[in-house]
Amino acid sequence: MVVAIVADAKVWRRRAPAVQLAMWAAWLFGASIFLVCWQLISDKTIWPFVLDAPVQAADLAARMVPPDWGFIAKLWRPLWDTLNIATLGTAIGILVAMPVAYCAARNTTPSASLARPLALFIIVSSRSINSLIWALMLVTIVGPGVFAGIIAIGLRSIGFCAKLLYEAIEEIDTSQVEAVRATGATGAQVTAYGIVPQVMPAFAGISVFRWDINIRESTILGLVGAGGIGLPLNAAITTLAWTQVSLILLVIIATVVLSEWVSAKVRHAII
Amino acid sequence: MAYLILAFGTTEVNWARVWEGLPRGAQFVSAFFPPDFTSRWEEIVEGIGESMWMTVVSTVIGIAVSIPVGIGAAKNIAAAPVYYFCRGVLALSRSFQEVILAIFFVKLFGFGPFAGCVTLAFATIGFYGKLLAEDIEDMDPAQAEAVRATGAGFLQWINFGVQPQVMPRMIGLGLYRLDINFRESAVLGIVGGGGIGATLNTSFDRYEFNSAAAILLIIIGIVMLAEYGSGYLRQWMK
Numbered sequence: 001m002v003v004a005i006v007a008d009a010k011v012w013r014r015r016a017p018a019v020q021l022a023m024w025a026a027w028l029f030g031a032s033i034f035l036v037c038w039q040l041i042s043d044k045t046i047w048p049f050v051l052d053a054p055v056q057a058a059d060l061a062a063r064m065v066p067p068d069w070g071f072i073a074k075l076w077r078p079l080w081d082t083l084n085i086a087t088l089g090t091a092i093g094i095l096v097a098m099p100v101a102y103c104a105a106r107n108t109t110p111s112a113s114l115a116r117p118l119a120l121f122i123i124v125s126s127r128s129i130n131s132l133i134w135a136l137m138l139v140t141i142v143g144p145g146v147f148a149g150i151i152a153i154g155l156r157s158i159g160f161c162a163k164l165l166y167e168a169i170e171e172i173d174t175s176q177v178e179a180v181r182a183t184g185a186t187g188a189q190v191t192a193y194g195i196v197p198q199v200m201p202a203f204a205g206i207s208v209f210r211w212d213i214n215i216r217e218s219t220i221l222g223l224v225g226a227g228g229i230g231l232p233l234n235a236a237i238t239t240l241a242w243t244q245v246s247l248i249l250l251v252i253i254a255t256v257v258l259s260e261w262v263s264a265k266v267r268h269a270i271i
Numbered sequence: 272m273a274y275l276i277l278a279f280g281t282t283e284v285n286w287a288r289v290w291e292g293l294p295r296g297a298q299f300v301s302a303f304f305p306p307d308f309t310s311r312w313e314e315i316v317e318g319i320g321e322s323m324w325m326t327v328v329s330t331v332i333g334i335a336v337s338i339p340v341g342i343g344a345a346k347n348i349a350a351a352p353v354y355y356f357c358r359g360v361l362a363l364s365r366s367f368q369e370v371i372l373a374i375f376f377v378k379l380f381g382f383g384p385f386a387g388c389v390t391l392a393f394a395t396i397g398f399y400g401k402l403l404a405e406d407i408e409d410m411d412p413a414q415a416e417a418v419r420a421t422g423a424g425f426l427q428w429i430n431f432g433v434q435p436q437v438m439p440r441m442i443g444l445g446l447y448r449l450d451i452n453f454r455e456s457a458v459l460g461i462v463g464g465g466g467i468g469a470t471l472n473t474s475f476d477r478y479e480f481n482s483a484a485a486i487l488l489i490i491i492g493i494v495m496l497a498e499y500g501s502g503y504l505r506q507w508m509k
Contacts, residue, residue: 034327034328034331037324037327038324041324041328041384041385041388044383044384044385044465045383045385049380049381050380050385056378056379057379060375124495124498127494128454128491128495129454129457130458132370132458133458133487137483140295140475141293141295142293142296219368219371220368224461237374249367249371252366252371253367
């Protein structure tokens with residue numbers, strides 16, 4: 001127990017003086033980093049615009065009600081495209097993620113010195129580049145449209161699915177694998193009967209989870225021309241048709257809430 | 272299954288255009304060997320710097336705001352009206368993609384990193400607050416009860432009964448969110464929210480694939496570094 005002597009009486013202290021001092025220093029250091037960063041941002045900000053924001057917000061809100069309900073007839077097609085982008089993208093992502101995860105997991109990788117680092121690099125690069133950036137690249141390569149969106153979502157999903165999947169593979173019960181191997185099974189048979197059944201529930205959960213995220217992500221891909229509901233959103237914003245914007249936002253919220261509900265249901269059914 | 276067939280059937284793909292684009296794809300891939308770090312170096316440095324400041328400021332502000340919201344959204348602590356209000360805030364912040372939020376914040380606050388910062392902070396609230404609330408709901412009530420039995424006030428109770436239980440996981444999640452915010456800050460520039468995204472977008476628009484490749488490699492490198500760094504930091508904290 002740490003005590004300090006104050007006026008000849010022992011007073012309880014939570015930490016030793018040196019520890020306390022170190023913690024103060026750490027906080028001071030953290031706070032000064034924050035303040036320096038804040039200063040740098042503040043320099044680049046036009047404050048009158050920021051102070052003007054409440055007026056702008058009120059103005060915008062006034063322009064957005066009531067939503068232009070008639071416009072919804074033109075939204076079904078982009079909405080359908082959005083769903084397709086998310087679903088097909090997830091499917092592609094998972095298909096590619098399976099072998100990558102197999103190579104990345106420590107206990108199944110064919111070669112720890114070559115295949116594993118390569119697989120980990122694929123995972124990190126897919127995860128660190130946002131799907132919007134993937135879409136931006138793919139639109140310049142394969143042209144605007146749904147196809148670019150699907151591939152972008154697929155590429156982005158690889159890293160996420162493969163990472164969670166390989167962590168699941170690393171956590172499997174080795175005694176089951178051992179038991180299958182003891183029957184004289186070949187490498188492929190060990191994978192099929194010893195490993196796959198164990199990671200199957202995690203795998204299904206991951207796919208549904210990613211699908212849910214992908215619905216959210218695919219709503220914005222249209223901003224760079226990759227199809228889906230982002231396309232009319234972008235058009236409405238650039239033409240300042242705010243009543244249409246508010247309708248599209250409502251549709252997006254409804255879709256996201258619905259997809260979250262569906263994925264929660266499916267995950268409950270699986271687990 | 273029927274859905275998949277239908278989805279495939281109704282997806283319009285302009286294969287001619289895809290075919291035409293393949294050489295350009297090859298050109299893009301070849302741009303990675305070697306990437307061009309030099310010709311846009313100053314813009315890149317400025318953009319990356321801006322992204323980093325945005326990340327730091329928005330994570331700190333977002334977490335600071337999400338702590339009261341998260342405590343309010345924990346069912347075993349907050350009263351019913353507070354609970355529903357805080358849950359509402361979390362749901363609102365989670366239902367929109369960062370980029371859509373950014374479009375509106377850019378509209379409100381003008382172009383530049385400030386709008387991006389507000390966006391990221393707002394998105395952080397939803398993420399961090401929700402996880403904090405769930406963590407508090409899962410805590411061991413006996414410890415909290417024991418602190419309450421000493422006659423602690425509400426703040427003392429939170430500080431000594433609840434906080435030590437959720438702290439280790441929350442530090443890890445804070446680092447994870449820092450990581451996410453950096454990645455997200457790379458795209459906010461596309462809609463005018465400041466950061467490296469603006470530079471990236473410009474280099475794509477000008478078909479300067481070598482510079483774009485350099486920027487992407489830098490982003491990947493920093494994220495990789497952050498991931499390893501936060502992994503070590505988390506191990507050290509345990």
